[in-house]
Amino acid sequence: MKRTLLSFLMSFAFISAFAQIPTGYYDGTAGLTGAALKTQLKQIITNGHVDHGYNGLWTGYQTTDRDNIAGIPGYENDGTILDMYSENPSGTDTYTFNYGTTQCGSSGYTNEGDCYNREHVVPQSLFSENFPMKSDINFIRPTDGKVNGMRSNYPYGKVGTTTYISENGSKLGTSVSPGYSGTVFEPIDAFKGDIARMIFYFVTRYETQLSGFSSGNMLGNSAFPGLQIWELNQLLAWNTLDPVSAAEIARNNASYVYQGNRNPYIDHPEYVNQIWGTPIIDTEVPTTPTNLAANSPTSNSISLSWTASTDNIGVTGYSIYVNGVLYSTVSGTTATVSGLNPSTSYTFYVIANDASGNISAQSNVATETTLAGQPGGGSCGTENFSNIPAAATSYATQTWANNGITWTATDARTDQTINGKAITIRNGNLTSTSISGGIQSLTLTALLKFTGSDSALNVEINGTQVGTIPYNGATPTTTTINNINVSGNFIIKIINPVTGNRVVIDDLSWTCFSTLGTVETTKDKSGFTIYPNPVKNNELFVKGENLNRISKAQIYDFSGKLIETIENPFKNSNKINLKGFVKGNYILKTDSFSTKFIVD
Template sequence: MKHIYLFTFLLISLFGFSQEPAGYYDSATGTGFELKSQLKAIINNTNDGLDTEYLHNAQDYSAMDAFIADNDLDVYDSYENDNSILDVYSENPSGTDPYNFTPVTNECGNYSSEGDCYNKEHVIPKSVFDDAMPMYSDGHNLLPTDGRVNGFRSNYPFGVVDDNQLVSQSGISNPTMNGSKLGGNLNSGISAGYTGTVFEPIDEFKGDIARIYFYFATRYEDQIDAWGAFDMFDGSNNNVFAEPFLAILLNWHNNDPVSQKEIDRNNALFTYQNNRNPFIDHPEFVAQIWNNTTDTEAPSAPSNLAASNPTDNSVDLNWNASTDNVAVTVYDIYIDGVYAFSNATTNATATSLSPNTTYCFTVKAKDAAGNESVGSNEVCETTTNNGSSGGEDLFFSEYIEGGGNNKALEIANFTGVTIDDLSMYTLKLSSNGNSGWTATYSFPANAQINQGDVYVIANGSATICSSEYDDLNNTITGFNGNDAIGLFKNDVLIDIIGTLGDDSTFAQNTTLVRKSTVSGPSTTFDLNEWDSYAQDTCDDLGSHTQTLGTTEFTSNTIKIYPNPVSGNTLNIDTNKTFDYSIYNILGKQVLKGISKTGTIMVQNLPQGIYILKLNIEGQSVTKKLVKK
């Protein structure tokens, strides 16, 4: 029995403070701003007559140095687990960190560039509360950060950066080495309504930042209205946050759930200063406070919808933002009256369209409560019919997964025109079979790709074919041979290497070069479209050849009937054997096969609009298909 008692004691010692003490939140029974005030009474430094009181015990500002050295460490298998300082402005969650800080040893100090040293950042700038205590030394608001990036962020609000308005400063890249960035706020979607300069951390830590702000608004709710002006605050003690910053913080909180890092830090801070961040312990409190009122008001309709830049397979769309009593969170795009896809900003690109086909578009706005506006004006546009000479979009043309950091991606342009604005394109990485995208790359300002040319992005430590590199980025090239990489246009996937959510190895220690017969991008990865070469082969890097040739097979000469089809059989007017793929309007493949009879069985295809892609003797033909 003594052994049992000893084991029980050890469990209590190890896990007794792995979460809030029993009864800590018993008095938090309300909703809305009443709940916020109840939480303040739990975490503040006054005796509020609670059954059990834990008073915030403010520490000296300099004491946080030792706390950070002991508790803000990378001890997580999801990162490097190397006991370096876990800095939200230098951590690369999907690859090798650009640099590391040793606790105490690399503490600032003077700095002039990224990676020189780390110091403490006030997440809510200290100028807001005029360096007053206890806000100044509150550990929940102090994070270890790269000194230069801390200075770069300065006291700017957090927001969503427009990549076309990046700020330039000496001694630092923008985006920074881990992808954080400073620039003009993206005045669109959830961030519409503010045009000043903002700082945007990487997705991995956006929820961390949001929950610090919610803590601060709660802990100091009776003081905030007396502080100096800050664009993120509305001057009130209850709501605290001005728009669009409340919408941004809510979005970050919802899309980046509480991590083990936050839980561990919250527990350590409770031991250190005797109070907790309630929104880490109970993330649901955020919605109960700031989304408490029942919202039944729909946004206004998007206006001035316009279509432009048609290609064989895509049409660009843009419109004026809707307004809402809370905030618009997303726009739904309809094609020929059928829902197609959603977008957070006021511009989008409809892809996977058929050549020489007229499409009609409408857009509806939706808020966080699911209220949807009436439709925008309808606009119609006809896609081009340029065939093999142009009209396809950008696509991946080479992939190098070589020795060490010899990693590179090549994107080719055979659209028929120079793409002189790459701001609408991004690359995204999904590591280790993750079902979502874990890192995003944006092209530098003013980057372009001439018709028939390529753009090469390489790891900053790569040692092969360096003369061919157009940009260096360690985040997007932090892939191994089992990680998916997507090419996006206006945040819609148009091409992919690997399969999202599948960590099976497809190209380890290998160079892949897209075959010259491939005409454009595909949202389904097919290794048969690539030629494989040995590790560190980069003879073809920096250029790409496309030899599609010309044949009788075009969108006009190959007929499909009946279309619309209501029966079981779709007929293809050819005596050639062909393989086929059918995609829904979201670009997901729903049917594929090979036909030797000129027919495709579509009896299991639900009603709707589809894209039919035929491959006949090495040539591709795309058609719009309607199933009734």
């Protein structure tokens, strides 16, 4: 945690007298470096560790996380909770928390400043909420409940495109940390070193258990180095950027009194570089993938295979390009590109990526043509309302059939027109029966009739709102909702949410689902099922044989962007935590199966 020079000088003499490391605590570390030093520290900080339980953290925070700990100058020096996600080091905090009275749990939270929570700097979902990790105060800090929730279980990194900013400037967004392009959380500069040293503590204290933890795109699966290379490099940089502060030392001492063990990287900052060195600068690109072949075409898919690349650090994935456009990245050397148009020629090449963001030259180009069949992405269905019941001025439930689809309009009349016959909805909706073939986009013309105010219709597909259709009383408005991207059977529902507005709709049409999805070839022929689908409570369950043998799961959105990678996803349970995922369609890919699912 950074401090002003004045406050640091004011507290330096006090720190020297008070913050003494227990005599002999680090015996046995002299002359050690690298993995040997890390293992020796693991033994030291495991001895004496007393687990006071999850609720015990609230008591611990009374002495470990107060602004002005043990008389050492803080920021406001008012005894409030010192929160990394709300503290404003250079000015007045927009809100503060009082110990014991604004804990989350006893009070709910919707906005910043409602209450403070227990933030696991290493998410507890990665170690299945097991003890003593779940209650280890050396890496669990009191933070604002809202910001804690926004951080979710994302790794820490440098944010480029921002999707959320807290009131003190902590950010959530797309990573620009070299070697990782997923979603990350970035604290303000004053706490980046604190975060780094807490994570270094975690991968040291629990180094022998890392192989059984999920990675969360941050942890390694071996004792050394204990972190993914991209995250290690980012944390090493933050450790240098934000040196150990007076308040951090005071917290370490208070945590030792409470829990019986210490963070060695606060006591001895030099241990960080003695173990992990300085940030690794990897400029070596992977070798070029070779022998790319395209084969086994169907009317909407083509299979690909290639020879693996090599790299000095390690290849992390292969980006697949279709007709020169990136569609997805996979971890293996086989893939099936689906959602293609029939009787169409496609060209493919792949590029290898490593953990530092280096990319290889492109592979050879492979060309293949899909077989004839029903086109994907074309116009799949229309409804022009020509079969609606005879013109009627009264509002009632109207039902008709057209092109094998039965439509029901509630609180509707049939006498108004736009381009010929049309249906008018008052306080009701228009709903189809189940339609096959998937849906990619939907187009509709709408017009406000009689009196009322300009507004919009809501469009739902399979019960999930995918967009709106605006309307006004002057001229008919035609609107297309793109990127719906729902495969399989679907139901269209168009709702008028404004009581009293009478809206005429006409010329409804939709296109087939054809978003290019890339699915790695299934290696295990055993059946796997997922449930529930759609997911409504942030938990996706998987059922099938030999789940615990699956080494990696990756989740992509339908644009092909990798959202999350989970190492050994089913080692301890059959569920995947989707906390923080926005509503939409996703692909779950593992080394044994691949499937699509919806987050509602």
